[in-house]
Amino acid sequence: MIKIAPSILSADFSKLGEEINTVVTAGADLVHIDVMDGQFVPNITLGSPVVAALRKTTKAPFDVHLMVENPENQIDAFAKAGADIITFHVEAAKHMHRIVQRIKEHNIKAAIALNPGTSLAFIEEVLPDLDMVLLMTVNPGFGGQKFIPSVLDKIERLRDIIDTNEFNIDIEVDGGINLITAKQVIEAGANILVAGSAIYNADDMKQMISDLKQK
Numbered sequence: 001m002i003k004i005a006p007s008i009l010s011a012d013f014s015k016l017g018e019e020i021n022t023v024v025t026a027g028a029d030l031v032h033i034d035v036m037d038g039q040f041v042p043n044i045t046l047g048s049p050v051v052a053a054l055r056k057t058t059k060a061p062f063d064v065h066l067m068v069e070n071p072e073n074q075i076d077a078f079a080k081a082g083a084d085i086i087t088f089h090v091e092a093a094k095h096m097h098r099i100v101q102r103i104k105e106h107n108i109k110a111a112i113a114l115n116p117g118t119s120l121a122f123i124e125e126v127l128p129d130l131d132m133v134l135l136m137t138v139n140p141g142f143g144g145q146k147f148i149p150s151v152l153d154k155i156e157r158l159r160d161i162i163d164t165n166e167f168n169i170d171i172e173v174d175g176g177i178n179l180i181t182a183k184q185v186i187e188a189g190a191n192i193l194v195a196g197s198a199i200y201n202a203d204d205m206k207q208m209i210s211d212l213k214q215k
């Protein structure tokens with residue numbers, strides 16, 4: 001089953017609670033929350049107090065994507081704020097295994113993200129411990145960027161590893177997802193699609209979420 005996770009990066013930050021409820025009502029399966037620290041990526045977005053406040057506005061699962069240096073310092077705060085999935089970047093992690101265990105101690109899902117230029121080999125040893133892998137289809141930091149097609153091959157290789165080993169791991173993709181690229185990533189093996197501008201700029205969000213799922 002294909003799930004859609006609208007990225008709030010493209011939402012109006014002056015009314016985030018309303019913006020989240022709008023996409024949830026339109027059929028979002030998860031709410032993708034982009035946390036940027038101005039170090040791992042140039043932008044700064046929001047921290048755990050904002051997530052805790054948003055948690056009061058909806059019961060929809062929160063898919064928290066940490067684009068931060070030293071992610072180990074943020075796990076407890078975001079888990080307590082109400083994250084259902086916490087994703088951190090392999091490129092920012094010195095002790096991947098320890099961070100995954102730390103997330104799981106909170107009884108929530110653990111995921112690792114890989115930038116487009118990062119090899120799957122970096123997560124080979126921790127793969128059986130993960131609930132999800134996020135393959136970035138743009139370089140992180142900004143919404144509205146162009147999809148990088150070379151990641152399709154990486155999605156296919158990861159899908160093959162997961163299926164061959166009968167792992168129960170979701171493959172999420174993030175960046176430049178629209179009606180054309182959604183079809184490509186689903187065919188390659190992704191099953192959770194993050195989309196920011198395609199959904200928040202759509203005239204009919206409900207139709208867009210439904211179309212992204214069916215492609």
Ligand SMILES: O=C(CO)[C@H](O)[C@H](O)COP(=O)(O)O
Nearest residue numbers: 007140141144175176196197
């Ligand atoms: O993580 C992100 C950027 O770092 C965003 O989630 C992503 O870029 C989504 O935006 P869009 O769908 O507009 O490309």
